[in-house]
Amino acid sequence: xxxxxxxxxxxxxxxxxxxxxxxxxxxxxxxxxxxxxxxxxxxxxxxxxxxxxxxxxxxxxxxxxxxxxxxxxxxxxxxxxxxxxxxxxxxxxxxxxxxxxxxxxxxxxxxxxxxxxxxxxxxxxxxxxxxxxxxxxxxxxxxxxxxxxxxxxxxxxxxxxxxxxxxxxxxxxxxxxxxxxxxxxxxxxxxxxxxxxxxxxxxxxxxxxxxxxxxxxxxxxxxxxxxxxxxxxxxxxxxxxxxxxxxxxxxxxxxxxxxxxxxxxxxxxxxxxxxxxxxxxxxxxxxxxxxxxxxxxxxxxxxxxxxxxxxxxxxxxxxxxxxxxxxxxxxxxxxxxxxxxxxxxxxx
Numbered sequence: 532x533x534x535x536x537x538x539x540x541x542x543x544x545x546x547x548x549x550x551x552x553x554x555x556x557x558x559x560x561x562x563x564x565x566x567x568x569x570x571x572x573x574x575x576x577x578x579x580x581x582x583x584x585x586x587x588x589x590x591x592x593x594x595x596x597x598x599x600x601x602x603x604x605x606x607x608x609x610x611x612x613x614x615x616x617x618x619x620x621x622x623x624x625x626x627x628x629x630x631x632x633x634x635x636x637x638x639x640x641x642x643x644x645x646x647x648x649x650x651x652x653x654x655x656x657x658x659x660x661x662x663x664x665x666x667x668x669x670x671x672x673x674x675x676x677x678x679x680x681x682x683x684x685x686x687x688x689x690x691x692x693x694x695x696x697x698x699x700x701x702x703x704x705x706x707x708x709x710x711x712x713x714x715x716x717x718x719x720x721x722x723x724x725x726x727x728x729x730x731x732x733x734x735x736x737x738x739x740x741x742x743x744x745x746x747x748x749x750x751x752x753x754x755x756x757x758x759x760x761x762x763x764x765x766x767x768x769x770x771x772x773x774x775x776x777x778x779x780x781x782x783x784x785x786x787x788x789x790x791x792x793x794x795x796x797x798x799x800x801x802x803x804x805x806x807x808x809x810x811x812x813x814x815x816x817x818x819x820x821x822x823x824x825x826x827x828x829x830x831x832x833x834x835x836x837x838x839x840x841x842x843x844x845x846x847x848x849x850x851x852x853x854x855x856x857x858x859x860x861x862x863x864x865x866x867x868x869x870x871x872x873x874x875x876x877x878x879x
Contacts (some may be wrong), residue, residue: 567749570622571757578618578761585614586765586772594657596773599823600720600832600854607770610657612778615725615762616650619785622754639750641677642788645704646751648673649711650781657775663818666776670711670784674704677788689797706796707787713806714783715776716813717842719822721768723858725759727865728782731802732756734869735786739793741876748793755785768855798872805864809842816840832857 589595589608596609623643649670656666681703682696693699718724732752739748759782765771783806790799800807813820820840824832824847832854834847846857 566626567753570625571753573625574618574622574754574757575761576618577621578614578758579764581614581617582611582762582765582772585611589772596775598721598770598773600826601769602826602830608772610654610775610777611762611766611772612650612653612657612774612776612781614772615758615774615778616647616781618758618761619754619781620647622757623750626750626754634747634750638680638792639747641680642747642751642792645670645674645677645707646781646785646788649707649784650777653715653776653778653780656780657777666715666780667708667712670708670780671704674707674784674788675700677707677791678703681791686791686796687794688800703791706791707784709810710787710799710803710806711780711783713803713810714786715779717806717809717822717861718774718779719843720854720858721770722763722766722855723861724774724779724782725763725766726858726862727805728778728786729756729759729763730862730865730869731786731799732759732789734802734872735789735793735795735798737873738795738798738876741873742793742795745793748789748795751785751789751792755782755789768858801872802865802868804868805842805861812840812842812844820844830854 586608589610590606594609595606598605598607652661652666652669652673655661678700682700684699685692685694686699686702687693693702714724714728717727732755735748736752736756739746739752762772762774762778766774786802787799790796816838820836820838822841822843823835824843825835827833830853831851832847834844836844839845839848842861843857846852846860850860852860
C-alpha cells in the first residue's frame, strides 16, 4: 500500500509514472513542462479576472439566472463560461508562442475551431435559447474540419482500431458533439459542471504521461484546467456566477477533442459515463426534465419529479443531501472513475 501511495503521489504531482519517468522526461522536456504550467497559471488568472468583471457588469445588462436552490431565489450572473473561454484562449496562446516543432498545426487548429465553435453556440443559446436540435447540429458542423483532418489517422475505441477514413470523418465530429451536449445536460447545481470538467481534464493529463504517446492534448488540457479553476473560484457553492451553456458546451468539446488527438478515446468515454447515464435518463423523458429540486427548512433537497429522468433526481430521491453534498457526491463518482483508469494504466 505504501508503494502504491508513492506511485499515485508521483503521478499526481508531476504527471509521470516511475517506470516511464526518464523516457517521458526526455520527450516532454523541462522547458515544455514549464510552458505548460505557465499556460495553466495565465489561464487561471485571466478567467478569474474576467469572471469578477462579469459579476459586476452582467447584472446591469440583465444577463442573470435565478438560483433555484437558494432561499428567495436570488439572481446570479449567467454566461460565466465566457470567462473560461477567454482564459483558455490566453493559455493556448502562451503555449503556441513557444510551441515545439512536433505540434501538428492543422490538427491543433481544427480542434480549436471545434472547441471555440461549441462555446460560441453555447453563448448564443444563453442569450436567445436556440432549439435543442439546432444546438445538437451546430457543434457537428464546427467539428467537421477536425474530422476531415483526422481521416488519415487511426483511432482506437475499446481495443478496436479503426482506419476507415469516411467513418472517422463522421465519428470525430459526432463524438465532439455528443460530449458537448452530454456535458450540458448534467448541470443545474453550483459548481457541478466546472468540477466535472476539471476532474476529467486532470485525469486525461495524467493518462497522457502514463500512455507515453501523443502529447498534443496537453496543449488543450492545461489551458482548460487553468481556465476552469479560475472560473470555479466564483462558481463553487455558493455560486456568484453561473456557467451557462457557454461553459458546458465548450468544456465538453475541449475534453473530447483532447482525448481524440491524444489517442485516449476509450478513457474519455469512460470518464463521460455519468454524462452518458444522464443523456439516457433525459432521453427517456423526451429531454423535457429539469435537474432542479425544492428545499426544506434545513436546506435539504426535496425531489419534485414523479419520474427519475436525471442522475440528480435519483440521488435526491435516495439520499438526504444539501446542494453542495449532491455536487460532492457526483464529483466523487467522477473521481473514482478517473482513479480507476489511472491505476489500470499504472499496473497494466
